[in-house]
Amino acid sequence: MSFTVSRNTKINALLLLVVAALAVLPLALGLGDHKEEPFAGADAEAETAITELQPDYEPWFSPLYEPPSGEIESALFALQAALGAGVLAYYFGVRRGRRQGEARALAQAGDGMESAEGVARADSRVDAGDKDA
Numbered sequence: 001m002s003f004t005v006s007r008n009t010k011i012n013a014l015l016l017l018v019v020a021a022l023a024v025l026p027l028a029l030g031l032g033d034h035k036e037e038p039f040a041g042a043d044a045e046a047e048t049a050i051t052e053l054q055p056d057y058e059p060w061f062s063p064l065y066e067p068p069s070g071e072i073e074s075a076l077f078a079l080q081a082a083l084g085a086g087v088l089a090y091y092f093g094v095r096r097g098r099r100q101g102e103a104r105a106l107a108q109a110g111d112g113m114e115s116a117e118g119v120a121r122a123d124s125r126v127d128a129g130d131k132d133a
Contacts, residue, residue, distance in 0.1 A: 041077075 050057050067073040 067076060
């Protein structure tokens with residue numbers, strides 16, 4: 001039994017491996033072991049850098065909602081990312097569906113035109129044959 005793998009399948013497998021490597025390598029290499037919070041977000045890093053450079057700095061805005069723990073904050077961030085990915089996937093799906101629908105409509109219109117032209121030619125041949133007879 002021969003099994004052929006399509007080009008898209010190979011590309012998808014390679015992308016999956018790259019994503020897995022991006023997730024596992026920082027943990028395996030011990031990146032961030034020297035920090036108190038090894039994988040803190042960019043906001044926390046920026047806040048730390050600002051307070052080191054200018055201790056008297058006061059932010060212009062305060063958060064509307066402060067989650068009670070980092071886990072809840074991470075969950076809300078993941079939910080936000082999932083909603084954004086869903087909106088993008090929906091948009092691209094609708095766009096692709098419309099494009100496929102237009103192509104299908106054009107193909108059907110083209111088939112209809114060819115069959116209508118064929119009927120018109122056949123009618124003209126019949127009419128021409130009647131004149132000759």
